[in-house]
Amino acid sequence: MTTYDHDLFVIGAGSGGVRAARIAGGHGARVAIAEEHRVGGTCVIRGCVPKKLLVYGSHFAEDLVDARRFGWTLGDKGFDWATLRDNVLAEVDRLNGIYHTTLDSHSVTLFGAHATILDAHTVRVGDATVTTDKILIATGARPLVPDLPGAEYGITSNEVFHLDHLPKKLIIAGGGYIANEFAGVFHELGVHVTLVNRGDTILRQYDQALRDRLLQISMTKGIKFEFNVDFKGVEQTNTGIRVLTGGEPLEADLLLWAIGRRPNIEGLGLDAAGVALNDAHAIAVDADSRTNIDNIWAVGDVTDRVQLTPVAIREGHAFADSIFGNKPWTVDHGCIPSAVFSNPPIASVGLTEAEARNKLGTVKVFTSDFRPMRNVLAGRNERSLYKLVVDAATDVVVGAHMIGPDAPEILQALAIAVKAKLTKAAFDETVALHPTMAEELVLMR
Numbered sequence: 548m549t550t551y552d553h554d555l556f557v558i559g560a561g562s563g564g565v566r567a568a569r570i571a572g573g574h575g576a577r578v579a580i581a582e583e584h585r586v587g588g589t590c591v592i593r594g595c596v597p598k599k600l601l602v603y604g605s606h607f608a609e610d611l612v613d614a615r616r617f618g619w620t621l622g623d624k625g626f627d628w629a630t631l632r633d634n635v636l637a638e639v640d641r642l643n644g645i646y647h648t649t650l651d652s653h654s655v656t657l658f659g660a661h662a663t664i665l666d667a668h669t670v671r672v673g674d675a676t677v678t679t680d681k682i683l684i685a686t687g688a689r690p691l692v693p694d695l696p697g698a699e700y701g702i703t704s705n706e707v708f709h710l711d712h713l714p715k716k717l718i719i720a721g722g723g724y725i726a727n728e729f730a731g732v733f734h735e736l737g738v739h740v741t742l743v744n745r746g747d748t749i750l751r752q753y754d755q756a757l758r759d760r761l762l763q764i765s766m767t768k769g770i771k772f773e774f775n776v777d778f779k780g781v782e783q784t785n786t787g788i789r790v791l792t793g794g795e796p797l798e799a800d801l802l803l804w805a806i807g808r809r810p811n812i813e814g815l816g817l818d819a820a821g822v823a824l825n826d827a828h829a830i831a832v833d834a835d836s837r838t839n840i841d842n843i844w845a846v847g848d849v850t851d852r853v854q855l856t857p858v859a860i861r862e863g864h865a866f867a868d869s870i871f872g873n874k875p876w877t878v879d880h881g882c883i884p885s886a887v888f889s890n891p892p893i894a895s896v897g898l899t900e901a902e903a904r905n906k907l908g909t910v911k912v913f914t915s916d917f918r919p920m921r922n923v924l925a926g927r928n929e930r931s932l933y934k935l936v937v938d939a940a941t942d943v944v945v946g947a948h949m950i951g952p953d954a955p956e957i958l959q960a961l962a963i964a965v966k967a968k969l970t971k972a973a974f975d976e977t978v979a980l981h982p983t984m985a986e987e988l989v990l991m992r
């Protein structure tokens with residue numbers, strides 16, 4: 548029998564890779580992991596975590612205004628970006644330390660370098676060459692920068708957490724969740740934000756009613772939107788950048804590209820090992836996350852199934868249990884809840900109204916369009932919108948969509964009901980918890 552240096556070599560110590568490594572280690576496998584940037588990956592180092600902390604930090608702008616209506620007298624208020632930035636980055640450092648500890652405590656050998664597959668059982672990592680029985684590719688994705696003259700003058704979400712100072716004017720290119728989240732954050736921090744999109748809408752995969760509501764609220768707050776813009780290039784100016792379009796150029800101090808993320812497959816040696824890609828230039832895998840090569844698997848964003856942290860984690864966990872723990876299971880990619888931490892946030896699970904009409908034919912739609920109690924007293928004219936989409940034939944709730952304060956917190960629990968295929972009658976039989984916003988979910992008739 549051939550003896551390899553490791554039972555498992557994981558490439559990429561992000562959400563999926565770290566989970567797989569520690570579970571496989573726990574099952575007794577001899578595991579190594581390579582990380583070329585920082586252990587923790589996108590979510591912890593430059594994604595979900597620092598982003599959410601900035602969302603919290605920026606929301607104080609409105610909270611402090613509203614506080615006066617609740618009787619609070621406030622002294623002069625001021626905001627210091629460096630304090631927020633450094634505290635957020637310190638929290639990222641703390642979490643990075645915890646991830647290192649987790650790998651250590653599961654006896655996972657860490658290589659802090661870029662890894663390239665040389666053949667199905669050999670990996671080059673930094674200056675070392677190691678052999679391994681199995682390989683897991685968990686290299687994630689990276690921000691897409693368009694192939695345009697001057698595109699390099701823009702930054703991406705990788706750099707945005709490290710800004711020396713806040714810009715006065717910011718152009719965010721894109722219309723997805725990352726674009727809308729940073730639009731909300733920077734607008735609250737006093738930056739003039741223009742969201743510029745090639746298409747004619749935002750958040751294409753979300754229910755139309757929620758998208759319209761977010762657009763309306765964002766515009767009322769003062770965020771500008773430019774749709775159907777043909778990006779031609781970017782120029783540097785004395786004060787910042789100029790975005791060349793088919794029409795009037797757009798000027799700002801800073802440009803943030805948020806136009807999508809692409810699987811990290813470059814320099815991985817996929818050709819050497821014969822690992823096949825799918826049409827989306829992601830690693831093609833089966834339901835068990837196995838590639839076309841028998842001893843190589845891939846999980847997370849690099850497979851471009853659903854680019855979310857909990858999905859990468861689950862895929863990594865299922866792989867490790869199945870291959871090293873003698874507990875085979877697969878990830879169900881249906882009915883995955885998701886959120887946009889815009890201001891206000893959006894959260895959604897299951898079919899949108901349009902998807903349900905296409906798929907099921909007859910659907911019933913229940914909506915609640917209301918001004919949260921807190922907004923009423925604050926004099927803030929912002930309405931929330933909740934929507935339940937029900938299969939008319941079975942009465943099963945097939946989709947739930949919300950925009951409003953705390954929508955993601957509420958939707959996580961609601962997703963259990965939708966995943967469990969509960970009927971609208973079951974919602975109706977549930978007594979309201981009063982006074983809450985969430986009670987609207989059981990009061991829609």
Ligand SMILES: Cc1cc2nc3c(=O)[nH]c(=O)nc-3n(C[C@H](O)[C@H](O)[C@H](O)COP(=O)(O)OP(=O)(O)OC[C@H]3O[C@@H](n4cnc5c(N)ncnc54)[C@H](O)[C@@H]3O)c2cc1C
Pocket residue numbers: 558559560561562563564581582583584585586587588589590591593594595596598660661662663685686687688704725811814815846847848849854855856857859
């Ligand atoms: C701004 C932003 C906000 C986000 N917000 C959310 C959110 O709110 N909720 C959510 O669920 N998801 C969110 N995401 C997405 C989430 O971060 C990813 O889905 C998740 O991190 C994917 O995990 P992964 O294990 O596939 O890859 P990653 O976590 O990206 O880890 C991959 C790791 O592999 C390393 N690597 C790559 N190539 C090599 C190589 N050849 N050798 C060695 N190391 C390598 C990379 O440096 C990286 O650390 C956000 C992403 C961004 C960018």
